[in-house]
Amino acid sequence: MSSSDLVVVGILGVVVIGLSLGLSPQLFAVCQDEEHAQVSGVPVRLYSILIAILAAVTITVAMRTVGLLLVSALMVVPVAASQQLTGSFRTTHLAAILIGLIAAVGGLVTSYQIETQPGPTIVLVALVIFALASVAAAIRSRGNARRHRVEAT
Template identity: 65%
Template sequence: MLDLLDYEFMRLALAAAVITGLTAPAIGVFLVQRRLALLGDGIGHVALTGVAVGLLTGTAPILTAVVAAVAGAVVIEVMRAYARTSGDVALAMLFYGGIAGGVMIVNLAGESAAKLNSYLFGSIVTVTPADLRIIALLGGVVLLLTLTAAPQLFAVCQDPDHAQVSGVPVRLYSLLVAVLAAVTITVAMRTVGLLLVSALMIVPVAAAQQLTRSFRGTHLAAMAIGLFAAVGGVGLSFEVDTQPGPTIVMTALACFVVLALARGVVALTARGKTRRLESA
């Protein structure tokens, strides 16, 4: 594993993985709390349109993806709050419109399918120092806001009506969750890709729920698991020569399976002890 540090592109990849592994679960825990696990997929498809616009205009794709993803997040929150459209219908429109617009504009830009795949499934080993600076800046903003505003975000996600009565600006914080998710998706698109980023936002949270009962404990544990999956996935992909994005997601899924099985074993053992005490 130490051989990774001998290569500059792998050092950049590992740095990007650290940032992504921390930020994705940091906002993902709020999406799980709001039962919006698929929001990341919807916004990711919209971000693809932003990437395509960047390729067409010669602008940095990560910047145009941020603009498109944030715009998509705002639109879906407005539709959920004011329009007679349910959350799942709004997400479906983002899914289809985003992917169709992205593919169409990429074709107009004359780019190859390989170029598109690097954003769909990630291409962490091609991260440049300039990319890393943008990723670090955006990731730092997400981490700062999710950690400092965690009580308010939790209140809005757990019980919006009670939060509204308590004086919390629910619509503002709901919009903040969506916007932070959009920014996180653009941060992670070079690491795991737009089609897989939602998995890194959700799976570490599901794994952390096997370990802890409190929200704060789940939040911190999910970030730790996300960090392990991202860094471990990059290292594993280097050793076995696989694509980093899918390897990172499979590592996160493996963590979930191991923790879920361990929790099941502990629960069965506890039940067995209880029955033996009752029969004694």
Template identity: 50%
Template sequence: MIEILDYAFMQRALLAALLVGVTAPAVGIYLVQRRQAIMGDGIGHVALTGVALGFLLSRNPVWMAVVVASLGAVAMELIRWYGKARGDLALAMLFYGGMAGGVLIINLAPGGSNANLTTYLFGSITTVSVTDLTAIVVLSMVVLAVTLGLRRQLFAICQDEEFARVTGLPVRALNLLLAVTAAVTVTVAMRVVGLLLVSALMVIPVAAAQQATRGFAATLALSVGFGVLVTLSGAVTSYYADVPPGATIVLLALGLFLLVSLLAVPLTRRRARARGTAEESGTLETTAQGAGV
């Protein structure tokens, strides 16, 4: 298996997979906490418009997607704050408006763009260029700086916005920052798993980690570990089996989730029995004390 490292394109592919495996769950854990697990899908559809604009204007599609996806994420957050529309309606606007804009613009772009667009929709990790990898590295560092450096503040607003506001946290600014970070993460991952599948990589490793851990820090660490495992495994599998990398990574993530869920069942039952035993012991001790024993 080590021979794949002899190829420059696979070196780039594996590094891109590693970075996406780290960043996607690092942002996804906050989205799951806020019950906005499908937010990545909405942003992915908006990013499609950015990719199409990149082709139309002959600019780097990754950076154009960053700009457009970030604007779309900010717009969604502002609608949630100031508008009467609910969060799910704002997500629907991102879904349909982004997809329609992307389809319309790509048809105005020079010929051949439709084929290139497919690599962004479904991922094409083996075609990651040096320019793409540079963008992925820079954007990944930004995402990790936000998600890890501000983890306490972001966790607070995702857990209870009202309490976070009372404690003096800039809730509105942090919400906007989280939305932009999610948008950047989508553009980081689109070359690996594709815009249509990126949300799965942001959510499934987190859901799997939640089955086996308790506590935010442990869940974050394990979800990142799961993310790295499935992205690297998917990249290697796609090379040897000649199958689409994005779909392979997502299916491996689903398989991992099922495996962890099955293994977590006896652990959950053991914890429940231990809790019940402790409660029973406490009750007996209280009764004995009340009886003067």
């Protein structure tokens, strides 16, 4: 990637993150229940188009960075990892963004240090984060189950 590619990726990343965070309540309403959102006065069609555009921009940027085949993993794994750790839409959304950023930056730094392709390295970092989140969720779940058993006796 050239330095101009990095600038474009950075700008588009900031725009996508800014819009998704700034419009989080409206996007949540449209994603959860379009009919309820429409009755509540949310312009569903506008936000549905915006979601499609944000997804297209994200996929385009990701294709340029990690390659076509790894895009789906990079879009799914951070969300799956954040779902292991959080309970609400908002915290899952924020955690997925943070995990994606950590995976991207960590993968780029790691690939530079060990001289590997950046795309697969980014996805491997994301998968390691997912594995750690899964272990943390299992430990938390086991602790909650143990606590409930103690309270029941």
